[in-house]
Amino acid sequence: MALGLWSFLQLFLLCEVAASLSFFHHRYDDLVRALYNVQNQCPYITRVYSIGRSVQGRHLYVIEFSDNPGIHELLEPEFKYVGNMHGNEVLGRELLIQLAEFLCEEYRNNNERVTRLIQTTRIHILPSMNPDGYEVAADQGPEGNGYLTGRYNYRQVDLNRNFPDLNTVMYYNEKYGGPNHHLPLPDNWMAQVEPETQAMIQWLKNYNFVLSANLHGGAVVANYPYDKSKEIRMRGFTRSTYSSTPDDALFKELAKTYSYAHGWMHTGYNCDDFFYEGITNGASWYSLYKGMQDFNYLHTNCFEITLELSCDKFPREEELEQEWNGNREALLTYIDKVHQGIKGMITDENGNGIANAVISISEIAHDVTSGIGGDYFRLLLPGTYEVTASAEGYYFKTVSATVGPADATLVHFQLKQQKATIESRFLNQNNKNYIRKVVPRAANKRRSS
Amino acid sequence: MSLEMFSVLLTDKACGFHSDLTLKMVSNIPWSVLTFAWWLTVHSWFAWSCPDSCDCFRRVKIFCTSSAIKEVPSNISVTVTELVFLETHIGTIGNTTFMGKDRLKKLVFISNQIKSIDVGALHWFPKLTDLEITANPLSEIHPGTFDNLPELLKLTVTFNYIEELPCELLQKTQNLQILILQGNNISALCSEMFSSIKNLVELSLDSNGIMHLPVDLFKPLQKLRVLKLSNNKLSKLPPGIFDCLKELSELYLNGNGLTTIPGHTFEKLTSLKKLMLMSNSIKMLSDGIFSALVNLTILRLDWNRLEYLPFGIFNETTSLHILSINGNRLQAIPEGIFSRLHHVKKLDLCSNLLEKLQNSTFQGLHSLTHLHLDNNNLTFIENNVFKDLNDLKMLTLHHNNLTTILDGTFDPLFNVASLVLHSNPWLCDCSFMYLLKWIKENSDFTQVSEMQCEKPQHLKEKALSLLRKQDLSCPTNTRIHVPDIPSTNDQRVMKNAPLSPCYLTTNGDLHLTCKVNVCKSMRIHVSLQRESNTTTFVRDFGNFQPHCTDVIFNITIN
Structure with a gap:
């Protein structure tokens, strides 16, 4: 009986996969072509632009969706998704390409919800922040992909440990007084960071983003700030402790918005791990230093959470459609949240x-x-x-x-x-x-x- | 420097491994040959340079993305396998432009200024598998342009200005699997256009100006899985046009001017999983039109002019997951029409002219999670209509003409997470008690903020969120005996007679409006009981004979 059910399920999955041709791993040129294809299909609501280049010279391409692409309309909030910051965590990259294609297709199909979203929001999608690392990971492919192969940028730097550390300043200010937002960068910040990080920071300065999510892999959980523990380091080891922002309740709600709209994240049991309601405070999971999420909150107006979306950092091509089906609603619902408040x-x-x-x-x-x-x-x-x-x-x-x-x-x-x-x-x-x-x-x- | 030492150095630089093995092998080779090999290696390393304004990766992938590039750079290495030109100002591709680049596997031009491609320009690529020419002001492709591309698997020629394709253009690209011709101005295709590309899996002719399809056009494409014909000017489909597409899994026909679809059009498409017929002008569909589509999972018929659905139309499409008939002119749903659709998760009937929902309307939709019924003319919903929908998560009923929800209607919705009810003319009287209670108990997911009463007059525009139970005046204290009411459709009238039951206004007036069928005479008996005193008022009304008539009476006590 169980065997029969299992084979039926497998058959079902195979059929689903066989039906689709658009789910595959996009190398750099495939990514560029996919974005330009969307731009050509929906020329009045999209714009493709580059925010800078990787170490090896690959462009960091963004596709923007808006009823007036290229223009900030007053009172229309700016939203962003960032994928593939770790080159070997590839699901976010593929989901964001799918999302761009979906938004365009559904807009063309007069989908009321998508049309309203695009008319009221300016959505920026950066499918890959680390295109160099991705190529390294993709050369190896899904099978036997080492845990760290392709994670870093070309200079072997982890981009999510590469932002100026503002938490230390903030935690000091919380104790002794000082600014609580837009903490200044050190004068020599450009010399301290990688080109990809620099492009990101410049992007954050050029657009007044309100809400964002950074798509990762290796677990299935929605992770919210702070990532860096407030506990003082003991013998070089930082303990994992819940480190809340002043917006803790809001961040929890944002994280839950994603986890509950996601096919299975909210169940909490994923990848041999358990997170209650599929969410976690960053520092209470593991403390992380110089990350992008905390940087958004401490240096800009943008509220960012980090989404861990798949157990396998580099899922097989056959799994992509199912992942898309599990994430599609969550990706849309989360964008809607930019209108709350x-x-x-x-x-x-x-x-x-x-x-x-x-x-x-x-x-x-x-x-x-x-x-x-x-x-x-x-x-x-x-x-x-x-x-x-x-x-x-x-x-x-x-x-x-x-x-x-x-x-x-x-x-x-x-x-x-x-x-x-x-x-x-x-x-x-x-x-x-x-x-x-x-x-x-x-x-x-x-x-x- | 000894020979051995040198060869170790050389092999270390060139490959970086197996130096022992190489040492043994090279020690027997004459000095001169070795020098030559070394010279070749070093020379080709230094001679190789990346063209200006291009990015090169591992010497085999070249990306040129600068408007400073006016023509294809001359110093592209022969080792290149992938070549992408993006937003350059290249205007033409000549016969010798790519001479010698015989290792090329992928060639992409996006958003350039290419106006012409010489016939022999692409004849240099015996290994090319992927060719894309997108968003260029290219209006013509000469016959023979693709003749020397034996390995081509994917051909994308999109968003150019091409009006016509030579009939024999694809005669030699016999391995082609994907052909995308979206967004050109192609108005007609030769009947034998695809006769040689029998391995084609995906074909897109989306967004052209195609008016007619030759009957035999798709005949050779027996392996085709995806066919996109949306946004053309196909006002009709030739009979049998899809008959050979036994493997077809997705068919897109949105945005054409289709008014009817011949009944046998889809009868051979037993593998079809996705059928898109949105934004056409289809008025009616024949009963058995979908009867062969046993594997269909997605069917979208939105934005057509359907006035009714034939009773048996969904009898065989039992695999459906998504059924969308948004934006048509449906006034009624035949009873039990969805009863075999046990797998449908999403049913969209928004923006039609539906007036009522009967108990049998959604019978059998056991898997339904999303039901959209907003923007119709619904005035009445029978109270068992949702009884099979225990998995329903979302229900939209806004922008209808609903005045009340009968007792128990929402009780089967154990799992509902979103219910939208605003923009209905709610009648906030005693019959509203059930809905008010339900809303209060489920306020976390009912969008109550925009809901307000339409009637009675003293509660008009009162927000439902502020409405209390005691605001709903009920006729329970008013006994109304009506001797003989002929049968009528509205059960509430049967039971209680009042057309609109009593309610007490804020200034103390009591209004009672009743409609009864009176045959002989009528006596109205009103008694007012205050503590132990009872005041009675009796009034007889005259002779109604010889005919029975409907009488409406109003009583106002103040």
Whole structure:
């Protein structure tokens, strides 16, 4: 009986696989061709651009979906997916190519949900952040792929250990006071990081991303910040302890959004491991230092989680379709989450947008800032919050806002200019330094109990 | 330097292993030969250079992605196996451009400025398996262009301006498995176009201007698995056009002007798993049109003009997983039409003109997880309609004309995780108690925020989330005896007689509206009981003979 059922299942799987020709491992040129193919099929809603090059000179191509590609529309949030940061963790790369093809095809098929998503969101998809490492891994293929073959970039650097460490600064600030967001980079950061990392950081600076996920493999779990443990190292060994961000509840919800919309992640039992509800705090799993996820949160407005999507880092081609079916809904639902919370315009008395204004939420010691046009986005769980907007040279303003389960609540701020002081009279309004020089709210000091 | 020492050095540099073995082998070779070999190795290493503005990988893969490139670089190594030109300004490919590049396996041109390709330009590649020419202003392909590509497996010529394909273009590419011709301006194809490519597995003619298909066009393609014909101008399909495609698994016919489909069109496609017929103008489908499609898992008929579905249309398609008939003009669903579709997980009937759902409508859909019924004209749902849908996770009923949900209707939905009910003219009276209770108990997944009452007047536009049980006035304290009500369709009228039951307004008025069929005379008896005092009011109404008539009466007490 059991045998019969098993062979039936296998037959079923084979049939499913036999039906599809579009699921295969895309080498660099296949990836480029796939992205350009989508761009040609959906020219009015897509754009392909490169954010930089790998060590060996491969482009880091991004495909963008928007009703106005190439343009940031005010109040339309920016979302990103990043895949294949570790060259040998390839499922994310393939899923993101499938996602791009799916969004285009369903848009052409008048799919209401996809159309609405593209009209209200600007989605950036980077299928491979480490194209050099991928080629090394792909040369070996799925069979007998070593655990680490192709993981690193061409210079043997782990890109997810290559970002400037801002956690140390943040944990210090939490104890002794200091900025709680947009922590500055060291002056020589460019010299410290790999070309792929540099391209990523530059990308993060150029776009005001709101939400992101970084697709990995080797486990099946949605991992949220912080990745780096707050515990002090003992004899060179960092213990795994839950290290929460001020947005812990929100991050948990974001992670759960993915795990529950995923075919089997939420069950928790995967790859001989167990994660309750299919999610985990990064540091409570294992502490990780100089990772990209924490960097997003500490240096930008972007909230990023890390998705571990397959037990096998390099799954066989026949498994790709099933993986896509398990992830498709989750990939879409997670993008929808970019619309949760509050958003609005920060303007001066003449209605001009104020860039880099600081938006603070009482009780949450992590501020966000407004973009170049003066629009801001603050992801929040449903509830009522006190929201404060402040900008250098303006009187701050506090309002109460209620967040529902669906679309973002609009909360606009019109700030009144402070009377000119001797100091500020010398400053040019258009000077970038002037606008950037916003004194951030102090991080909540951790209470010593 | 001794000979032995040198040869060790040489082999170490060239291969980096087996130096002992090589040492033995080379020690017998004369000095001059060895020098020559060394010179060759070193010379070819230094002579090899990557063309300007191109990226080279392991000396065999070359990517040229710069608008500074105006023509194919002349110093491309003969060792190259993969060559990609992306967003360059190359305008023509001449007969000798690729002379000597006989190791090439993959050649790709995307978004260049190529206007012409000479007939012999691609005749240098005995090993080429993959050729792509995409998004170039290329309007013509000469006969014979692909004649010398014996190993070609995949040919992609997409998003150019090609209007016509020479009939004999593919005569010599006999190993071709994938042919993608999407996004050109091809309006017609010769009948023998595909006669030599019998191994073809995938064919895309998507987004061209094809108006007619020759009857024998697909006859040779007995191994074809995927056929994409969407977004052309096919107003009809010739009878028997797909009859030889025994292996066909996916067929795309979206966005053509199809008005009808001959009944036997799909009768030989027993392997078909995916059939896409969206965005056509199909008005009706014959009863047995899908009867051969026993393996069909996905059927999409969205955005057509279907007014009804023949009763037996889904009798044989028992493997279906997804059935989508969104955006048609269906007014009713024949009873039991889905009863054999035990595997369907998603059923989409949005944006039709459906008026009611009967208990038998969704009978048999045991695996259903997603049911979309929004944007119809639904006024009435029988209370056992969802009884088989125990696995349902999502149900959408928004933008209909529903006034109430009968007791027990949602009880079988144990697993529902999302229920959308807003934009209906809800009647918030006593009959609404069941839905209100259900919503309150399941508020975590019912999108209640946008739901509001339409009637009665004093609750109009009241948000359901603020509605309390005590707001729903009920006729239970008002006894209404109506002696003889002739049969009527609405069971609620049968039981209770009131057209709209009593409700108490906020300013203390009591309204009662009833509709009854009266034959002789009518007496209205109202008694008001306050503590121990009872006030009675009786009023007789006159002679209704000789005919029985419907009478509507309103009582207002204030």
